[in-house]
Amino acid sequence: MRDAHQNGIEVEGLVREFKKGPRAVDGIDLEVEPGEIYGFLGPNGAGKSTTVHMLTTLLPPTAGTARVAGHDVVRDGPAVRDAIGVALQEAALDPFLTAREHMRLQAGMHGLPRSEAERRGDQLIDRVGLSDAADRKVGGYSGGMKRRLDLALALVHEPRLLFLDEPTTGLDVQSRTALWDEVTRLAHQHGVTVFLTTQYLEEADALAQRVAIIDTGKIVAQGTPDSLKAEIGRPTVEAVPAEIAQRDAMRDVLGRFGTDTAAAPGAVAVRLDDGTEELAEVVRALDAAQIRVANLEIHAPTLDDVFLAKTGKRLEGAGEGTESEAAAGRQPTGELEAVGA
Amino acid sequence: MSPALTKNPSLTREANLVSRRTALSRYMRASWAIAWRQLRVMVSNPAFLIPSILMPVFFFSAFAGGLSAISEAPNFDYPDYSTFQYVFVLIQSAMFGGVFAGFAVAADFETGFSRRMMLATRSRSALIVGYALAALVRATIVWVIVTALALATGASISPSAGEVVGILLLITLVNVAALLFAAGMAMRMRTMQAAPLIQLPAFLIIFTAPVYVPRDLLEGWVGSVADFNPVTAVLEAGRELIIGAPAEMLLAFGAAAGLMALTAVWAVTGLRRAERAAS
Amino acid sequence: MSAGAATVPAALPRERTGTLTQIGHLARRSVVRTVRQPAVIVSSMVFPLFLLAINASGLAATTDLPGFPTDSYLTFFLAVTFMQGALFSTMGAGQAIAQDIQLGFFNRLQLTPLRGPALIGGQLAGTLLLGVVQATGFLAIGLAFGADLEAGAAGALALIALACLVSIAFGSVGLTIGLRTGNAEAVQGAFPLLFVFLFFSSLALPRDLIAQDWFQTVATINPVSYVIEAYRSLLVEGWNGEALALGALVAVTVLVAGVTAATMALRTRMERT
Numbered sequence: 001m002r003d004a005h006q007n008g009i010e011v012e013g014l015v016r017e018f019k020k021g022p023r024a025v026d027g028i029d030l031e032v033e034p035g036e037i038y039g040f041l042g043p044n045g046a047g048k049s050t051t052v053h054m055l056t057t058l059l060p061p062t063a064g065t066a067r068v069a070g071h072d073v074v075r076d077g078p079a080v081r082d083a084i085g086v087a088l089q090e091a092a093l094d095p096f097l098t099a100r101e102h103m104r105l106q107a108g109m110h111g112l113p114r115s116e117a118e119r120r121g122d123q124l125i126d127r128v129g130l131s132d133a134a135d136r137k138v139g140g141y142s143g144g145m146k147r148r149l150d151l152a153l154a155l156v157h158e159p160r161l162l163f164l165d166e167p168t169t170g171l172d173v174q175s176r177t178a179l180w181d182e183v184t185r186l187a188h189q190h191g192v193t194v195f196l197t198t199q200y201l202e203e204a205d206a207l208a209q210r211v212a213i214i215d216t217g218k219i220v221a222q223g224t225p226d227s228l229k230a231e232i233g234r235p236t237v238e239a240v241p242a243e244i245a246q247r248d249a250m251r252d253v254l255g256r257f258g259t260d261t262a263a264a265p266g267a268v269a270v271r272l273d274d275g276t277e278e279l280a281e282v283v284r285a286l287d288a289a290q291i292r293v294a295n296l297e298i299h300a301p302t303l304d305d306v307f308l309a310k311t312g313k314r315l316e317g318a319g320e321g322t323e324s325e326a327a328a329g330r331q332p333t334g335e336l337e338a339v340g341a
Numbered sequence: 342m343s344p345a346l347t348k349n350p351s352l353t354r355e356a357n358l359v360s361r362r363t364a365l366s367r368y369m370r371a372s373w374a375i376a377w378r379q380l381r382v383m384v385s386n387p388a389f390l391i392p393s394i395l396m397p398v399f400f401f402s403a404f405a406g407g408l409s410a411i412s413e414a415p416n417f418d419y420p421d422y423s424t425f426q427y428v429f430v431l432i433q434s435a436m437f438g439g440v441f442a443g444f445a446v447a448a449d450f451e452t453g454f455s456r457r458m459m460l461a462t463r464s465r466s467a468l469i470v471g472y473a474l475a476a477l478v479r480a481t482i483v484w485v486i487v488t489a490l491a492l493a494t495g496a497s498i499s500p501s502a503g504e505v506v507g508i509l510l511l512i513t514l515v516n517v518a519a520l521l522f523a524a525g526m527a528m529r530m531r532t533m534q535a536a537p538l539i540q541l542p543a544f545l546i547i548f549t550a551p552v553y554v555p556r557d558l559l560e561g562w563v564g565s566v567a568d569f570n571p572v573t574a575v576l577e578a579g580r581e582l583i584i585g586a587p588a589e590m591l592l593a594f595g596a597a598a599g600l601m602a603l604t605a606v607w608a609v610t611g612l613r614r615a616e617r618a619a620s
Numbered sequence: 621m622s623a624g625a626a627t628v629p630a631a632l633p634r635e636r637t638g639t640l641t642q643i644g645h646l647a648r649r650s651v652v653r654t655v656r657q658p659a660v661i662v663s664s665m666v667f668p669l670f671l672l673a674i675n676a677s678g679l680a681a682t683t684d685l686p687g688f689p690t691d692s693y694l695t696f697f698l699a700v701t702f703m704q705g706a707l708f709s710t711m712g713a714g715q716a717i718a719q720d721i722q723l724g725f726f727n728r729l730q731l732t733p734l735r736g737p738a739l740i741g742g743q744l745a746g747t748l749l750l751g752v753v754q755a756t757g758f759l760a761i762g763l764a765f766g767a768d769l770e771a772g773a774a775g776a777l778a779l780i781a782l783a784c785l786v787s788i789a790f791g792s793v794g795l796t797i798g799l800r801t802g803n804a805e806a807v808q809g810a811f812p813l814l815f816v817f818l819f820f821s822s823l824a825l826p827r828d829l830i831a832q833d834w835f836q837t838v839a840t841i842n843p844v845s846y847v848i849e850a851y852r853s854l855l856v857e858g859w860n861g862e863a864l865a866l867g868a869l870v871a872v873t874v875l876v877a878g879v880t881a882a883t884m885a886l887r888t889r890m891e892r893t
């Protein structure tokens with residue numbers, strides 16, 4: 001049983017400044033447990049990639065410390081690189097080489113002897129489902145295939161820690177699910193610690209055991225997805241009036257119970273100040289105002305709501321972008337069929 | 342035209358004159374609009390001019406500077422090698438000026454700007470005239486710079502007024518012909534991929550002419566091709582004009598005019614193709 | 621390899637990679653990539669041969685000048701064709717590394733125990749291959765069209781050897797440009813500059829026959845003149861020790877300077893800790 005710190009991450013006061021502009025990473029602290037899948041969630045430009053570049057030794061920090069797999073990223077760069085596998089945002093591949101040639105090169109550069117390199121390479125190619133295409137030049141691969149090869153290359157030297165920088169951006173649903181399965185398997189069956197950055201909240205929700213939310217270089221929230229949502233605590237009620245003319249009146253009524261928030265087209269949504277208990281009051285108020293309701297739903301908070309609560313903004317690309325889509329993406333906890341206490 | 346006008350013959354004649362005059366001014370206005378736009382780009386972005394200027398400056402320095410010893414070769418019948426190369430550079434810059442202007446046409450087609458212009462004016466050939474006008478302005482700037490350079494480095498250039506006119510006419514014809522060729526290609530392909538297809542023939546036609554030595558000293562395959570190359574006649578005529586010994590002017594102007602006529606047809610047919618594609 | 625519960629796997633057998641091993645891996649990659657782009661190889665030869673054809677005919681009268689070392693301008697100018705090949709080596713090496721940087725492949729390499737000299741050595745392997753192919757092609761075509769090779773069969777080997785040296789020397793210059801700019805278009809933009817550099821040399825005439833003093837001075841300072849003259853001596857004269865030594869010396873100097881500059885540029889580019 002290895003020392004618990006051997007495949008964890010400890011970060012203290014990490015800062016990265018660039019010559020032009022504000023700090024990309026402005027003093028972050030975090031800790032990743034060995035064998036955990038840790039999600040790093042934030043909009044474009046929040047500082048996710050910069051953080052990953054620092055933790056993977058590609059970029060020296062301006063200030064602060066980070067220990068990855070038990071080694072300091074600044075002082076023990078080579079030791080860190082030995083223990084980690086990295087798949088960055090650009091699937092960094094050579095269009096003129098085949099998948100097999102990529103694997104041989106990567107394995108060889110990491111010091112695997114020839115026979116071991118071949119064995120390992122073929123095994124991983126098989127695992128990510130690229131056996132049929134293994135001898136074709138990568139230039140002809142689809143986006144999903146490139147990402148799979150990228151992952152295989154990151155794993156070639158059996159790292160204890162895996163960094164994935166937005167691994168499913170631009171992928172179709174099938175490829176995304178396949179990647180999620182593989183990542184989960186690596187963590188649960190092989191004890192690989194996974195540090196995953198994403199702009200998709202469903203990805204963070206589905207995969208990560210713990211999550212940190214970053215915005216403009218600072219961590220604004222940290223914890224398990226459930227605890228973060230519980231902290232925000234406020235459900236949203238979303239109602240559709242039977243007649244569109246009554247929408248403004250409905251908005252006035254609902255507005256008494258909480259703050260207006262994004263809704264599906266044609267609907268009005270309000271985040272309840274006092275939680276689910278208020279629902280009966282809402283219904284009575286609508287009834288008293290003689291507003292006929294076509295549909296009434298209550299939604300649990302999402303990580304997007306957490307982000308909104310902490311930063312006053314919505315996550316870009318969350319559930320693919322627009323506010324109404326984000327609203328539509330919320331899972332209803334139940335629909336009310338009967339009105340009344 | 343209203344029926345009242347068509348009934349009265351003298352009124353009709355007047356109306357025709359007026360309408361022809363307005364048609365002409367409309368034509369000129371369309372041309373000028375295009376030309377003005379190109380020139381505005383050039384003024385606001387002087388870096389645009391740099392390749393047009395550097396290329397002839399480079400050739401002049403490299404050839405007049407590096408190859409002048411050739412004029413010592415037996416039977417080399419020309420007083421001053423710098424002047425010899427100066428004329429080449431004038432014609433080269435005229436030709437490549439037209440080529441670069443053609444790139445602008447291709448770019449406009451690629452961005453779709455040309456489609457808007459074609460919708461805006463009935464006389465579409467006015468657009469080509471516009472590009473040609475801008476190309477000429479640009480070429481003139483280059484010619485002034487190159488002439489200054491040649492004079493500064495001691496080339497003996499002292500043609501009479503008539504000879505100057507002759508040379509100017511020649512290089513203008515070359516410039517316009519090159520632009521027409523390039524525009525014709527650009528309108529057929531309507532993409533910047535046309536660029537190498539325009540550049541290569543221009544390069545070929547100018548380097549299979551007597552660039553380094555007079556025609557009668559040219560040997561081998563280039564010599565054979567040069568005999569059929571209209572640029573040869575233009576080069577030789579220019580070189581004669583500038584030392585005040587005009588010879589074979591008819592051939593040269595005929596060749597240049599012929600080239601221009603051919604390229605004009607090429608450009609207009611290209612325009613028709615582009616119009617059809619846009620509709 | 622793994623039990624049901626989460627376990628950290630046992631270590632893979634590893635060996636510490638020497639620089640030579642790394643060069644081997646990266647060289648293999650560089651060579652494979654070059655071979656897989658035959659269109660690039662061919663097009664890199666078309667323009668120099670085209671220029672040869674035009675100038676061999678257009679400048680043929682030059683051979684009548686008193687003191688001109690040969691009757692065949694084709695032979696005389698073929699030396700320049702070899703030199704142009706070196707220019708393409710510069711561009712090729714620069715663009716290859718710039719593409720690696722732009723595509724992120726450079727980051728991937730940085731994450732391995734990559735050593736700087738290994739990257740430089742590996743990249744230049746592809747440049748060397750291109751240089752050999754070009755030189756062989758130019759020689760064969762030149763000879764087929766009637767060029768002389770006074771130094772004979774051994775001279776052919778010397779020519780190819782010189783071309784190898786020159787291609788990695790100028791390739792290292794291109795590598796430096798590629799590493800500093802990290803941008804393939806910027807590397808391409810350097811081409812006209814290098815081409816001009818090529819022209820202000822003993823490209824078209826022997827240095828002693830250049831009439832304009834200023835041009836002769838520039839040509840005498842320009843290191844490219846000495847490389848062209850080394851190639852030329854094998855074609856036109858035979859075995860001229862001095863010309864060959866000068867050309868080789870210039871090439872070695874450019875190689876040392878280029879590799880040094882590339883190493884420094886690489887150090888700046890490799891921000892990893």
